[in-house]
Amino acid sequence: MTEPTLEKPALPPLALTPVDGDVAAAARGDRQAFERVYRAHAAKVFSLCLRMLADRVLAEEVTQDVFVRVWEKLPGFRGDSSFGTWLHRVAVNVVLTRRKAAGIRDGRTADDEMLAEAPGRSDSVGERLDLEDAIAQLPRGARTVFVLHDVQGFTHEEIGEQLGISPGGSKAQLHRARMLLRAALTR
Secondary structure, three states: OOOOOOOOOOOOOOOOOHHHHHHHHHHOOOHHHHHHHHHHHHHHHHHHHHHHHOOHHHHHHHHHHHHHHHHHHHHHOOOOOOHHHHHHHHHHHHHHHHHHHOOOOOOHHHHHHHHHHOOOOOOOOOOOOOHHHHHHOOOHHHHHHHHHHHHOOOOHHHHHHHHOOOHHHHHHHHHHHHHHHHHHHOO
16 A cells, blocks of 8 residues: 655646736836826825825825835835835825925924814704714824824834834824714714
8 A cells, every 4th residue: 555645736826916917017117017007006095195184186296296206116116015015105105205395293283273273063954074074174193193093004113113203102193083083073
């Protein structure tokens, strides 16, 4: 009797998805492949920019800036993480750089001033404040942390690294954002 061998069957090589193939081609300078990558990811990037900036026109402009930056940096993309994760990081960094360049600070005083200037909810019975409007009314620091943590799924440590704050500061901003959202949505 011969003993059966327990060899594992050879796994087929991982096939690249069309987007992965386009990313690789775009990294080599293929403009048409980059256009397909843009079309596949532009809506997600715009949504992130809009949530972080709460300004549709600025979000559109920053979305374009993100893809200019991606085109410049794509040859250096090593694939250590998924392209989507890398793109998200680039987008967050471009938004934060834009905010800093515009002189927008996430300090407590600026947040408090923005909260005081935020328009109040209409007394009309038919009008309701939805979640997107409530998020848009959050002070910048609280909104940024809320979007990065609760919407995008970053940890407090990752948020701290991106924003230059401590994980405890991120937790405090998230708590503040949730409390303000709760108050806005239960009026």
